[in-house]
Amino acid sequence: MAGHTISGRGPLIHNEGELVRTNWSPLPENLDLETRRLIEKLRTLKDDSRLTLAELGTKTHYSSSSWERWLNGKRPITRAALLSIAELTHADLDHLLDLFERTEPIEEATQEETLPEIPAQRSTGPAQLPRDLPDYVGRERELETLVAGLLEPNRTVLPVWGVVGMGGLGKTSLAVRAAHRVSPFHPGGTLFLDLRGGSPEPLPVDAALLRLLRSAGVAETAIPLDTDDRAALLRSTLAGRRMLVVLDNALDAAQVRSLLPGDPGCGVIITSRNQLAGLEGVQRIFLGALSPADSRSLLTGIAGNERFDAEPEDGEAIVAICAGLPLALRIAGSRLAVRPHWAVQTLSHRLRSTASSLDELSVDDLAVRTCFESSYNTLIIDDVELGEVRALRLLGLWEGPEISLPAAAALLDLELTAAERELERLTDISLVQSPAPHRYRFHDLLHSFVSERAKLDLTPADQRAAIARLASWYAHTAAAASDLLFDGRRNYTLDGIDRPALATTFTNPDEALKWYDTESPTLVAITRQAHRLELDDLAATLPQIFQIYLELRFKIPEWLTTATDGLLSARRRKSTLDEAHLHTALSTAYSHAGHHTDAMTHARDSLASYEQAGDPINQARAMQRLAMAYELANDTDQARTWLLRAVDIFEATNYPYGAANCLNRLGMICNELGLINEAVTYLERCLTLIEPLGSPAAQASTLSNLGHAYLKQGNQANALTALTTADHLFTELEYEPGRATNLAILGEYHRATGHPDKAYAHYLEALTLLEDVGHPNAAEVREMLTNLMTSGYTAGVL
Template sequence: MSDLHQITAKERSITASSFAEVLRRHRHAARLTLEQLAEVSGVSDRTLSDMERGRSKGPQHRTVTALADALHLADADRKQLVELAREGRLRDRWARPTGLCELPRSVDDFTGRAAGLAWISELLRAGDAPGAAGVGLITGSAGLGKTTLTVRAAHALRPDFPGGVFFLDLFGMSPQPLPVDEALGTLLRALGGADPQIPGDVAGRASLYRSLLRDRRVLIVLDNAASEEQVRPLLPAGGAGKALVTSRRLLAGLEGVRRLGLGPLPPPEATELLTGILKDRGASDEGSAVRQLAQLCGGLPLALRIAGNRLVSRPGWNAADLAARLTNEERRLDQLSAGDLKIATAFGLSYEQLADATRRLFRRLALVPGRDLDAALAAVVGGTSIEEAWDALDELVDLGLLQDNTSGRYRFHDLVRLFARDRLRQEESAAERDAFTAAMTSWLLRTATTAGRWFDPGYGDPGRAGPDAAALSSLEEADHWLRVNADNWLGALRHGASIGRFAAVLDCAESMDWFSDRWMHAPHWYEVFTLGAEAAAALGDQARQAAQLNMLAWVHLLPRDDPETTLRYTAQATDLATRSGATIQVALAQHHAGGALRRLGRLDEAIAAETRAAEIYKANGDIDRYCHSLGALGTCLRDAGHYAEALEQYLGLLALLNDDRSGTTPSVAALIRPIALARVGECLALLGHRAEAISKLTEAISLMEQGRLAFPQARSLETLAALLAEEDRTGESHHAYARAAEVYQAIGDAEASSRCRDLATAAP
């Protein structure tokens, strides 16, 4: 045995390669391929390949015997092969392998992920506490830098593991992930085990492996895990050994591990990473162009590295040039390619793991117009039941191809959506894509129309709109669906208009009449009612066109605060309504014109217009719109300085709203009541009754919050805050201003939000 210690490195290399050469010579003489010899001998082709390449220097005796039998070796040849294998095993026994499972290098320009590094450090350094987990699982979709983060942390923590830090790629995205027995064998050899000491079965290897990890302070990094079954035997069972596992899958079945889910880098860190990659370039890149490039990469470290490498390798380019190329969505994935790094390839590995039905749904989800969706829409797009859609969505989330949240909605990363769209073009015909899009558009328009009609007091039972109403059984559900799916149904409205589905588009736009009052700060009403007006014109229906023009007048009166444009729309609406005999639309045009005239300071004209509107509504028995006109008339009186008359008008309106026999629709009363209460408060304040005014405004604000009437709520909070300040109730005033700032911020009025925030912090 001492002679073995005297073997030089050169001699060891010759001996190892001699075994490989002898085995290869005998296989060639037998005219067998690796696969054929594997089939005859029962030894895996991977193991045979390792032997012939010199990677497996000392195979076990029974393995060599099986090979000798399969090759029909004569006694001398058999003895030589067995002896060479024996010498290799003896070498392995007395000389621990070097470089086996060595940790990859850490990139010099690593950026960000401070929270992730701290999480790993805390996990591994606190792991000695009784009951503490010694295993960390880092998950996330392709391109997020799971391996880079884990390798960075492992290098930093190497001094804490005197027994060594070992890295093993489990090939989880490969069609053939690393078998558990081979993984255990590799790790046992890296830990100093010799082949004669390594059991042949998985259970025996796992037991030996756990015993070695129990008493040795080592860190095992298991990269790219495929499944729970692959990982479980490779985890320490307590003691000094620790492990970090990375996987694109969530591996939800693993027990006793702590989990870290990675997301894209935030914009500042993404820009910093790209800047770091580009720091040694001769060319200078504008900061704004680098930020735009980082944004187009969606915060994915792999995409950022590809973009950076492309620029580094092409000194004549600058960041603005590449950003311009990436702006084209149709070409973005192709441009995110540098050498053997391709973002589409990374996504493709995950895609290939999916079942056929899930791949089909994944592709078709690229058709969804909005940024997120729910299982019901997924079922429509995929042409499946909702139960099948849930299963497929879970699979997509598990592989990181979709992101989910606690509200049951799913969304793509921008680059993954482009990949799904590319797969759709490659694997589905244009006719199939058109059919899926048409089915989705029809469903979205029907459902949005049904939801909108829940708020129309004149429509009756929304359930008569069709079977889709079954999913929206209350006004609250309809409100929620319209808000969270706004991008989707608006996208369907656009597509419907583009393909000539004018009747469906007009039905949907009309159904939004009353709902728009509840969500007046939403940014899309101009487009909704413009599409509605164009659809009505295409259908040649002047009365319905007048109604849509009146809605555009409303958009410019309240959300846009553009009274001159409002008057242009009301003039067009009045002309069409008069010619078509649509009396109610004439009244509505008068009502909107009154609001515009009031804002322009033409108060006598405004009072006259609102009075005419109220008279028409009353004569036609339209009590709901009559109430709207009464409220508007009160506002005109208030602005004209007739505070007592305005107060009387509002009190009369409240009495009408509170009278169950008035015929006012309950939902309309609930909408108008808080606004009327707020106006009562404003009039009381103008008449010098501040205490009563504060009480009424406080009550109105509470009702507005319940009804989600954000725009009037913000204005009433600001009015209340000013009154509280006049009463020297400074703390309450500051609190009201702060709440007003929050609501203004939520509806996108940054100027008003800033104004109220300053007043909230102003010294008394």
């Protein structure tokens, strides 16, 4: 949407619930058109987000005066500042960057250009900063934020900035680079002190004060013994001298609180693996992993571009394994740099084939494992492990991408509040990340380290028990979600699977579906893990529980993977019924994937097992799957035969939902065969069975098929009513494959009734939805769209 400027001289509007509209000054006449468009867009983002310039500055860590200059065209905005406002306002970043790239090529403002004029007086005080790394890569936004914060003019309080994050992320490198940038504006000198917070023996506060006082020029004989007196003397010594203090590798807030100057003319940078939650007045920069592009730049900058250009796939593999951790990338690059005879593939292969990639990420005195061990060891005091050590080990057993607080509580075998306390403590010291409230994850390499510790320090029985608790939590929670999504009877049993006290329940299908959307990757992971640990009752049951969701969202690869693991576990525990259920699931999944031979094999296996078990309803379900496979093989006669047999069994056993399902499918087949009156009969009979059951999903499917049959029958009024109702139901259900198919039929209706524009719009929306989920019906809809275009319709463009 194009931005708009409000001219005039009225007041700023900033009332609750209203937009903030700034009376912007006219833009300078010498700006090119693209720069004007970019600024107008940024002005609109600021106003629509209900932010004043001061609030915009606070939330992005830039000064309000910088935003005033950028948004009034007085100075070209930097890329880093553009990223910050895009993140804050959830704007379309690609669109903003496109506008940014098309502005006239003005040299982007460098950090030096944004600094005040360097004072003529040179520092005569201490200059203790380590060297700035020549191959430093990335962190432009964080660097600019840190520098601007240390040089904020007219300040009345001491600027204290904390650079926090897990070990190996380059906190010290960023702090040192920023300190070099701002050191000319601190004529009193720069102090640098390693507080050894990640070592077994952190520097005591009194010893740290002693070193800082000596470095600031205080004679040792004048330094008092009392810690509080030393802190007071440090504040007096630094007052009026405008000194920069860099406190590296701080253990926690308590270690640094007494080391801070009191004079606002000074500046402080602290680096720590601790989040420094207890430190008053600190502004934090949270470091995360480097982007893939910056990771690649760091790696190639050390080892040489030519080698990576020659072996791009292996280069990308190394980047992926290092997972954006600068320490890992630096070690990998250095190993290649000192081994010019190595191909990139050599290191890539070693990283992938070694039992642990951590073994290969070591060179001289740099080692990723050592870095992580120093963080781990902070949880062990005088050979006594804190409670968080156990939590960390158990979390290391989990192989999923993320874990929720209730699931973690089940894994840790703790009450919710106790689990949260330990997880938040681990988050505070950057051993665990919390991407959202009550959700937790590891950095990939740190997960490898913690997993190692878990397998070394926990007995196999303890490991198995922990994963069993977690898998049981997922089984019962997923069952509660599936019960709300699945309109038929439960086709599995949770007998023998302990119900955790914290198993989640749901109040409506919407809530259940959102939980599944969030947790589906973890369900695949826990099934795989349960199968591998021979927790066969869980591994065989889990895929049966959540197959309804996987079908709803058309997640076929996940469906095939979990059902195959489940089938192998069912065989291992010699459960004929579980085997039959999983054969049925696999038959359905293979049908959706378009593999009719595999679908038919699994359907026949399930039918034989159900006949042997004397289970008529599941026999009928297996017949449905067999009919699907025959239909896929274009043998519609066999498909209809098996469906009619299934209808007879469902009606004889008083299971209307199953009968309706088969009648719905019969109607679809007759539709495709041109047996329209027969199709209408089956589908109207199906609708009669479905309506009393209160099943919106079944109703939507039946109405869509019935609408299609009515359309072919020439009953256009009934067709439109049925298709429109189906569309509303599919939209409410958020079932995109079903809605897309229905939209395509609506497109046919509009084409048949002489509205090609509406037909085009419906076909295009249907095609987009189907391609998004990789549905095979996309090809058929694309053909409909192509036929419309070749018939003379020219408004749209393929």
